[in-house]
Amino acid sequence: MPEDVTDARTVRPSRVWIGSLISSFATLPLALVVLFFGGLSPMACDSCSDAASDxxxxxxxxxxxxxxxxxxxxxxxxxxxxxxxxxxxxxxxxLAVLAPCTVFVAWVAFTAMVDWP
Incomplete structure (x- = not known):
């Protein structure tokens, strides 16, 4: 039996990290933008009446x-x-695909929960 034969379980795909890298470049900026606009959203009700503001x-x-x-x-x-x-x-x-989808779900849930003026 030749000695250079490797076990199939020890061979790893060489580019498995690319999906996670692309997901990182999509998820982190999207999350920061969503957090930024979520933080600015209280200004939407600056000129509201007392009832709408409450x-x-x-x-x-x-x-x-x-x-x-x-x-x-x-x-x-x-x-x-x-x-x-x-x-x-x-x-x-x-999971790399689900990470940016979770950011989108967060934004939709936030906008659905807020009683906008």
Missing amino acids: RFDSSFGPAWTVLCSLLALSVAVLVASWVCAFRRPPLGAL
């Missing part, structure tokens, strides 16, 4: 918590995609 303020607090939690989840999914890219490449690729 409705907006009472809905903004929980929506902000959901936004920050889902953005933290998207970063966790991104880190998991990097970890799984080398251990389980198909799962790493799936």
